[in-house]
Amino acid sequence: MKILHIDSSALGTYSVSRQLTADIVAELKRAAPDAVVDYHDLAAQPLAHWTPVADAADPAAVLGNKVLEDFLGADVVVVGAPMYNFTISSQLKAWLDRVLVAGKTFRYTANGPEGLAGGKRVIVASSRGGFYGKDSAGAAMDFQEPYLRAAFAFIGIGEVEFVRAEGLAVGDEHKSTALKSAQDAIHTLVAEAA
Numbered sequence: 001m002k003i004l005h006i007d008s009s010a011l012g013t014y015s016v017s018r019q020l021t022a023d024i025v026a027e028l029k030r031a032a033p034d035a036v037v038d039y040h041d042l043a044a045q046p047l048a049h050w051t052p053v054a055d056a057a058d059p060a061a062v063l064g065n066k067v068l069e070d071f072l073g074a075d076v077v078v079v080g081a082p083m084y085n086f087t088i089s090s091q092l093k094a095w096l097d098r099v100l101v102a103g104k105t106f107r108y109t110a111n112g113p114e115g116l117a118g119g120k121r122v123i124v125a126s127s128r129g130g131f132y133g134k135d136s137a138g139a140a141m142d143f144q145e146p147y148l149r150a151a152f153a154f155i156g157i158g159e160v161e162f163v164r165a166e167g168l169a170v171g172d173e174h175k176s177t178a179l180k181s182a183q184d185a186i187h188t189l190v191a192e193a194a
C-alpha cells in the first residue's frame with residue numbers, strides 16, 4: 001500500500017492539521033506496517049502558482065508531473081487542510097491545481113465530466129478556529145469541506161473521509177477536547193477500514 005501524506009499548514013509545530021495527519025498516517029501504518037509513505041510538506045516546499053508551460057522539460061512541468069504521478073500512484077491520500085479565510089490554504093490549492101488535470105484525472109465527455117482517479121481512499125484532516133458544522137451559524141461560510149468534497153468527487157473520488165478539529169480558537173481547554181475527539185475519530189476510521 002502506498003500512502004501519500006500531504007501537509008499544507010503554515011503553522012509548523014503549532015499546527016493541528018499536521019498533528020492529525022501524522023496521527024492518521026501512524027494509525028494506517030500500524031494497520032499496514034508494510035505501507036510506504038511519500039511525504040510532501042507544501043508549506044516548507046511550496047508549489048508555485050500554476051502557469052501554462054509549453055516545454056515538457058521546463059522544471060515547472062517536471063514538478064507538476066511529479067506531483068500528479070505521486071497522487072496517481074497512491075492508494076491512500078492523507079491531506080492536512082487548515083481553514084484559511086473560509087477555504088483551504090493557497091498551498092493546498094496550488095497542489096490541487098496539479099492534481100485536477102484534464103485527460104489525467106478527469107475528462108469532459110458528451111455526457112458531462114468524468115472522473116478518472118477513482119479507487120483511492122482520501123482522508124482529510126480539517127482544522128478550523130471556529131465552528132462550521134451542519135447546523136451552526138458558520139455552516140454557510142464553509143468553503144473548505146464542500147470545496148474539497150466537490151474537487152475530489154470531480155476526479156472520481158466520491159467518498160472523502162473527514163477528521164475535524166473545530167473551534168480551535170476558543171481556548172486551550174476546547175482545543176484539547178477537539179484534538180482528543182479528532183484522535184478518537186481517527187482511531188475509529190482506521191480500525192473500521194482495517
Ligand SMILES: Cc1cc2nc3c(=O)[nH]c(=O)nc-3n(C[C@H](O)[C@H](O)[C@H](O)COP(=O)(O)O)c2cc1C
Nearest residue numbers: 009011015016017082083084085086127128129130
Ligand atoms: C491566515 C489564517 C486564516 C484563518 N481563517 C480562518 C477562518 O476563516 N475560519 C476559521 O474558523 N479559522 C480560521 N483560521 C484559524 C485556523 O483555521 C486554525 O488556526 C487552524 O488550527 C489552522 O490549522 P493548523 O493548526 O493546521 O495550521 C485562520 C488562520 C490563519 C492563519
